[in-house]
Amino acid sequence: MPIYELLDKHFLETAAYKGSVYGLSYRTRVDEDNCVALMPNGRLCLSLDKDSFQVLGVEGKPSRFNHRTNSRYVVSVDLTHSSMAPGGRGYVRLLTGLRSRLHLKTDFLLSHHPGGGASLQALLSRYDWSEHRPEIRSRVLTQLSCPALLTSDLQSSDPHSFLEWLGAVDADASRENSSSSFLSSLVCPEPSTTLNQALSVSVCGLLLPQDIHRLIQEIRRHLEHHLESWASLTVHGFVDSPVSWGDSEHGVMRGGENFYSLLMFHDHTYHLHQATGAHDTCPP
Template identity: 80%
Template sequence: MSADLDRTPRSLLVRERSSFLDQRNRLSSQVEQLHFNYKVSVLLPECSSAPSHLDTVLNSFSSFYLIRKLPVYELLDKDFLETAVYHGSVYGLSYRTRIDEDNCVALLPNGHLSLSLDKDSFQLLGFEGKPSRFNQRTSSRYVVSVDLTDSCMAPGGRSYHRLLTGLKSRLHLEADFLLTHHPGGGASLQALLSRYDWSEHRPEVSRRTLTDLSCPALLTSDLQSCDPHSFLEWLGALDAHVSCENDSSSFLSSLTCSEPKMTLSRALSVSVCGLLLPHDVHRLLQQIRCYLERLQPVSWASLTVHGFVDSPVSWGGSEHGFLRGGENFYTLLMFDDHTYQLHLATGAYDGCPP
């Protein structure tokens, strides 16, 4: 067995406690900083079906586009820059490219273009960059980050021409690409879409009703009765359809619900998958708050947002890496007294979350 497998991989978990009523809370900005979300999971205890106002939000997440074999130089197209990028809120991500092996691309809503390239591709591109902070021994991967809204990157300028020439004449980088625009900016993408094979997609919503569910006892919003790692492990197992009803001596799994625990007579588990905008996550969050206010005696609910494991960036514009899992996610526990606990987690190849 490899020595690496004997060691528990490093991970980071930041926990923050605050209140929605506290004007100093940073929740909105933290939600906005995870740009590329592929899955949102919600758990509603003592609930068998989502109320209509919550169901409406779940079914109204913004659509997104899949463009096949998009040359990356198209993201520098003058019309695309003027109609979409300069107005902000364009989200683009190379699809099914692996951050530890392939060239990966992300277009952030603030107009930054991030390229994670192998050494040969970086040298062919011939544009300024820096070694990846996650290189193991040698500089085998490089990161190129360009602010397309900066005056020096204006079409016709020297830097713009240099990057365009590198992508168009030397590197020939292309990939299947996920692309969306908020708010309702699909029209600004049509000129680009019309030149390539593309399809529009709606986020997929799935629901499960659970009965007689063993659950960590979240007795109060201070969570003194529940270890956060144990709770997140239980929540992750639930989302992955892994049972925690095991004996400690079980050969297949020793995963059990932590003590103290309670039994929920029923619970609703809902997930939404796709290229999900932070704006839609925020709308869902607000509706869950309304749900907690209206329906007593329900005292808590959880929302977990997973970032794409192979995105070149994770929190904000910081570089994202991949060791074993590529984790970058956050879990929000909301309580009926307007308090919340936010858990931000990353794997070994990421910086500390905000």
């Protein structure tokens, strides 16, 4: 889909201005390709290579993650600003650049608030599209070595060790640290205990904050009836999204991590872990 379609007057009025739509360019790599994100606050973010930025001809700034030379640029536009109203100077300049000069096209992931699908129909009717539901996978873990001091006492365990253990469990990596293993030297933090049974569930898709909040509420209700239990919810941002925490630019160097993890207990206390790549802006 051409990026200028996101500036369509009907789309702006029915979707972007109402904050009901999230969009992300699909199968684009933030370190090599032109990437686009449409955020619910009406901000359009373009992460562009140098040639594309110069052809577009609108204001932007060099990427924070350029190495030695300015090879990437970021264009961030507030579509709700008065200068970006259809017909305004900023709007016409951006629309002309995207329609007549740059001709930037990409596949998109689009997600909307419940009931907001009608606002996308006019746009989608002009292109090939398909509806997807989050992909859900689950597995039962038996005889799982687990840190023994998982309580709401914030001083009871090392958060970094727990987060590393949790990632190893999710990745199904060996945590035995055997001398014959060249892949993993991880061990379960001490003191440890063994869980007879645990459940690991993975949900993959472009999930909205409302989806995450609803899932947290369900987990909290479950924990109220299982006083000895705990649950951890980890939410990963897209590795190649042009934006990360707090609308900040997402780094183009190294891993691309940006996630948070909630460790929840039955008394409604929780630990919050926030993480990002080594070159990214720290979470708020």
